[in-house]
Amino acid sequence: MISFPLLAEQWPERFDESIDEQGNSFFRLNGDEFVYILDDTTQINETAEKIISLFKKPFHFVNYEFFSSISMGISIYPEHGKDIEQLLVSADMALYSAKKNKGNQYSIYQVKMKGLNDKGLMMESKLYNAIKENTLELYYQPKMDIRTDRLVGMEALLRWKDPELGFIPPDQFIPFAEDCNLISEIGEWVLRNALHQINKWNEKYKVDLKVAVNISPIHFQEANFIERLQSIIQETKVDPKNLEIEITEMSMMNYNQHLIDKIKSIKQLGITISVDDFGTGYSSLGYLKEFPVDALKIDRSFIVNMQDGKSGVAMVSAIITLAHALNLEVVAEGVESLEELEILKAHNCEYVQGYLYSKPLSTEEFSKKIEEYLL
Ligand code: C2E
Ligand code: CA
Ligand code: CA
Numbered sequence: 001m002i003s004f005p006l007l008a009e010q011w012p013e014r015f016d017e018s019i020d021e022q023g024n025s026f027f028r029l030n031g032d033e034f035v036y037i038l039d040d041t042t043q044i045n046e047t048a049e050k051i052i053s054l055f056k057k058p059f060h061f062v063n064y065e066f067f068s069s070i071s072m073g074i075s076i077y078p079e080h081g082k083d084i085e086q087l088l089v090s091a092d093m094a095l096y097s098a099k100k101n102k103g104n105q106y107s108i109y110q111v112k113m114k115g116l117n118d119k120g121l122m123m124e125s126k127l128y129n130a131i132k133e134n135t136l137e138l139y140y141q142p143k144m145d146i147r148t149d150r151l152v153g154m155e156a157l158l159r160w161k162d163p164e165l166g167f168i169p170p171d172q173f174i175p176f177a178e179d180c181n182l183i184s185e186i187g188e189w190v191l192r193n194a195l196h197q198i199n200k201w202n203e204k205y206k207v208d209l210k211v212a213v214n215i216s217p218i219h220f221q222e223a224n225f226i227e228r229l230q231s232i233i234q235e236t237k238v239d240p241k242n243l244e245i246e247i248t249e250m251s252m253m254n255y256n257q258h259l260i261d262k263i264k265s266i267k268q269l270g271i272t273i274s275v276d277d278f279g280t281g282y283s284s285l286g287y288l289k290e291f292p293v294d295a296l297k298i299d300r301s302f303i304v305n306m307q308d309g310k311s312g313v314a315m316v317s318a319i320i321t322l323a324h325a326l327n328l329e330v331v332a333e334g335v336e337s338l339e340e341l342e343i344l345k346a347h348n349c350e351y352v353q354g355y356l357y358s359k360p361l362s363t364e365e366f367s368k369k370i371e372e373y374l375l
Helices: 041-056 084-100 109-113 118-132 170-179 183-205 225-236 257-268 286-290 300-308 310-325 338-346 363-374
Strands: 017-019 025-030 033-038 059-061 064-066 071-076 105-108 136-145 150-162 166-168 210-214 243-248 272-278 295-298 329-332
Touching (some): 071 084, 071 109, 118 150, 118 170, 118 183, 136 183, 136 210, 136 363, 150 170, 150 183, 150 363, 166 170, 170 183, 183 225, 183 243, 183 363, 210 272, 225 257, 257 272, 300 310, 310 338
Parallel strands (some): 071 105, 150 210, 272 295, 295 329
Antiparallel strands (some): 017 025, 150 166
């Protein structure tokens, strides 16, 4: 809702306008978003509450009752914006703040945003829009079997390029998304897109590649994670054996029976699980024998340390031996040189990822890689 006593005519023509009984204009912005323009700024709270009270009752349609909720973000001219575009940005931020409080809420930009970090809120609303408008992108890094020098799959890595802020690296916006409760939505977006893509590649090239998806511990720990995962698998019609889930070692540290059961259920679906960034946790290896995981991904820092000579190599060799003793496969991350590759081969590591083979690639670039490697 925008309180904009001036010219409703300034409203961009692309939107259809309707006028209500009080003579106020409203527009459908997109999907389920509407803008209501109120002339009288003294009536903001009353109007917002009136609208919310309408949504507390069911709607009747063909003998059925439907319940719906509404969230409203309010901006006021001229304090929160001197033109429609600015007012919409402010209203959007306020809307986001209202949505976080879940269901039938409104928030006024001025009041609710006070004391909040504007930059953080701007990022939050931009990220929220990036999900909604599908402007996030997945890149894929090849995973190679070094025993056969064959491409076996890829890791999906998220990219976000905001038109104003530019490229924002995932290790910056993922923790941010975790803080502001957007991570599960992002995680589901990544799963859905990665699974659609692996289907396309496997069908087009008649191959059986596996895509690895990073799942944040916050998303993973959600009560309905498995149900949601199952529904995405059904929706995308992917064979679960073509999906691998990467969970960081850190998120396995404080394990309990609940987490163990969850991992078991995921395995029962036929999905592979690997422990990401292995070696960066607190060296508590207890969880490894409890968790029915399939693979360890040795963190890049260990691969880099192999250059230090014997002790660096000994560490990597010890991790590989430990993994094999537990019947786990090993993936070395961040392999950049032939020298590193040779050492890993000599110590019976199975898989590698790294710039030596390829950086993460866009979908189009990756398609060319498949052709190069497999055909
Ligand atoms: P990660 O899961 O450990 O991913 C590996 C990171 O190492 C990627 O960085 C990759 O581009 C980079 N890398 C791969 N090979 C090499 C190499 O040879 N040398 C060097 N220097 N770097 C290499 P990226 O894509 O910037 O991702 C950073 C982190 O962001 C990821 O670390 C992961 O923790 C997180 N992330 C990325 N995408 C997602 C996602 O979809 N969901 C979640 N929850 N986290 C994600
Ligand atoms: Ca990873
Ligand atoms: Ca990693």
